[in-house]
Amino acid sequence: MTTTAEPTTTELGKARTRKEDARLITGRTRFTDSITPHGTLHLHVVRSPIAHATITSVDKSAAEASPGVIGVFTAADLGVEAVGLPCAWPITPDMKAPQRPLLASSTVHFAGEGVVVVVARTAAEARDAGDLVEIDYDALEPVLDMEAALAEGATLVHPDLGTNENATWVFDSGAAGTGASVDEAIAAAEADPDSIVLRRRFRQQRLIPAFMEPRSCVVDPTGEQITVWAATQVPHILRTMTTVTLGVPESKLRVIAPDVGGGFGGKIGVLPEEMLCVAIAQRLGKPVKWTETRSESLLAAHHGRDQIQDLTITAKKDGTVTGLDVHLLADMGAYLGLVGPGVPILGAFMFNAIYKIPALKFTCTNVFTTKTLTDAYRGAGRPEATFGIERIMDELAVELGRDPMDLRKQNWITHEEFPFTTVVGLTYDSGNYEQATDQAMATFDYAGLRREQEERRARGDKVQLGIGISTFTEMCGLAPSRVLGSLAYGAGGWEAASIRMLATGKVEVITGASAHGQGHETAFSQIVADQLGVPFEDVEILHGDTQISPKGLDTYGSRSLVVGGIAIVKAAEKVVAKAKKLAAHLLEASEDDIEFNAGQFTVRGTDKGKAIQELAFAAFMAHDYPEDMEPSLDSDAVYDPENFSFPHGTHLAAMEIDTETGKVSLRRYVCVDDIGNVVNPLIVEGQVHGGLAQGIAQALFEEANYDDQGTLVNGTFVDYTLPSAADLPSFESSTVSTPATSNPLGVKGVGEAGTIASTPAIVNGVIDALRHLGVTNVEMPTTSQRVWRAIQEAKGNSTQETPIDTHSPGAGLGSIDPNNPQGEVQ
């Protein structure tokens, strides 16, 4: 009555196809917008088209008279004027934090901010009525440029704060005692003829996460608990924050993240629309639904990145790096997201990357502007840092006349030096940069491509070759709770798991991680199959519902396996311990004589034994069990990691650039990632591919562009250009393994690695192709237009200024190229 297949003990490392696919490839899915309880009313949010304005009047009368309309509400109508959305990361004690309202009452602070919400019988009727709401605005000066926003006399986004500065956060290795003083390193380098000081400014453009499933929320207030379905990465955090925000007792809320169509950090927030759904459902006593359009999503869902980076690196002329001074300006947008102010701060710990930099200072000033707020986007702080250090290592190599890989090798932590405590006080537990790099360079034929590059330069080919390098590491698996506490983060970093041994031998595993495409159901089943010696098929992973999985901290920061997966291992160990005790009792043996292997508990030296499924059944029957135990094998665990995990890798890009047109082509991309032990190579490969595509998209394709009035001008998928299949090549990705020593599975995170690593590899490659022409920088995205301009400018030719660089001129609203206003094909 128990097993349905032979147990295996070799699940880890097996390329299992995914359990979750069966429903996803047949349309048997349950995404939030597909859930419509009987009697559901539909919400539509009327948004400000203006970035910064005073609301002078709101006329709802025509909308209220529109067919099917139940109500038209301002914040005052709903009594939520005093309600503010949470920011859970006060990075400094005196951080300036404006209250983000559910709907703007007197002033709008970014184009896309909600002002009025319409409730109607159908979504179409709600939108029709929304068009009839008359809102008058008095425009105020938009605040768009970070440096101008900090200047004396600047227009203030929130006048009551007295400044556009959210906070300035500083880490100084000299002051912290984790390294030397950067000021001294710079002074020493400036005084030393055998040293150099190199300063560079880089820009991280504004990006949009652009998950494929638009955000959606359904709230059903009928019954004892209010049920919230949300397209969210963080159902547990959403529940707690709904209580904090609206005062609904946490025990009266059930939050469900059903199938969720991607997140990439973009679904980590607590949304005004989610809170409006709860408030309106309570008020009307009926289920309500809000689903955004794609254009609303691009406009009003949080954006990512948007930094100006001023870096100073000092080195001896022999190549030894002696110090790095980092000054960042980070655009918060109009308000603070849930973890928005902390995102750039995560970069503080990654600017030293894989290098033995003895002195590092990191200063980040967060700035308010009248743009959409920014918050986590895949990598969150670490792609920005990796881009900065990997770009400036290339610049340093050029200054010193060195091969960029040789310069990196000279400065990186060698594999004998692990565990290694870095200049910012993190302890990298394991790694082998030589191994990953050697394999990547061999696959890439680095020497051969360098020869080809030389030949093409010598011939003056129209299409030039560039080689881009990124040797990255990242800290992931957020995070040890005490570390988060030291950074004033508003939560811990533990994860919870429970295992229920069912009477029929099946195993239910409850995790606090909340998958939205990662394949947890498969990977976690593999872990449990190995731990308990049960068939992979007999394991069911339950997640994403606070009534089923009452405790959890959800999925972000590449934490699900290295924190959530380890919590499952800890729960499984407790199951085995209980089963061993029961087995000893039933087999009339001493517990010390019971051996556990592949699902079988046997008495040492005999053929007497019990399968774990038999013990689960015996515990269920409870006819015969030891007096000092409860009749159950079920177990819970909460795991708080001791350290981050530190995946690393070497990524190499071969870029080809047509120097006459500026056309950029990615010819080859080779990467070797060290993510420790691999649970499922198929899933790992998928995570790397997808991560690469997003990082490459930052380098080549994507930017959220605002005009001088603060209007997002590429707010549709016509002109916010996600790469299509035709825009990308196949990648040559592989892995090597230096197991993590910080967790029992030896695993590291992989979800963000590709995104963190790939952006600088591409941009270094673009510039490497053009360097001999005198080009020293091309801002991202390195579009054909920007590359062409950079080449012309290096030649001393003038080019007509384009106020907004969209790379698909004429393709959509706002993307008009003044050089070609009709968008004619040339």
Added chain:
Amino acid sequence: MAQVRVTVDGVNYADDVEPRMLLVQYLRERLGKTGTVVGCDTSNCGACTVHLNGQSVKSCSVLAVQADGAEVLTIEGLARDGELHPVQKAFNECHGLQCGYCTPGMIMAAVDLLGDNPDPDETEVREGIEGNLCRCTGYQNIVRSVQRAAQMMKPGASVPTESPAPVAGGN
């Protein structure tokens, strides 16, 4: 109101619809065919792709009334008698999906592509599915899936396939 008579996944329907109702809204809201999803509002993403009289269309850019008299096939009707279509099998075997939101449209587009070109090379696959966006996979395993399906669909092909893992209520 206008009347629409349409066959969807082998079932005949006759409904009164608003003239402005999109085919995707009709499928999701009237017929409960929520396996087909909406990803954008500018017909760029292709998540809503279905077959209309055997041709792939973005069901957000077809009015329900335009489907009058037509035969519509959605992702929910692709498997026959519990047997997955080779493209569905290949997406599972080659890990051609992660979050799965683009997958219904991507599979329907791929089926149509293979109808037109039974043995596409990598470039032809990439260009053939250009109208369907995916944010998770980087497309590489989608391309592999389509090419693997092409092999499975060749007359007389005996490519070994592995079934997706069974789940409760699955087929």
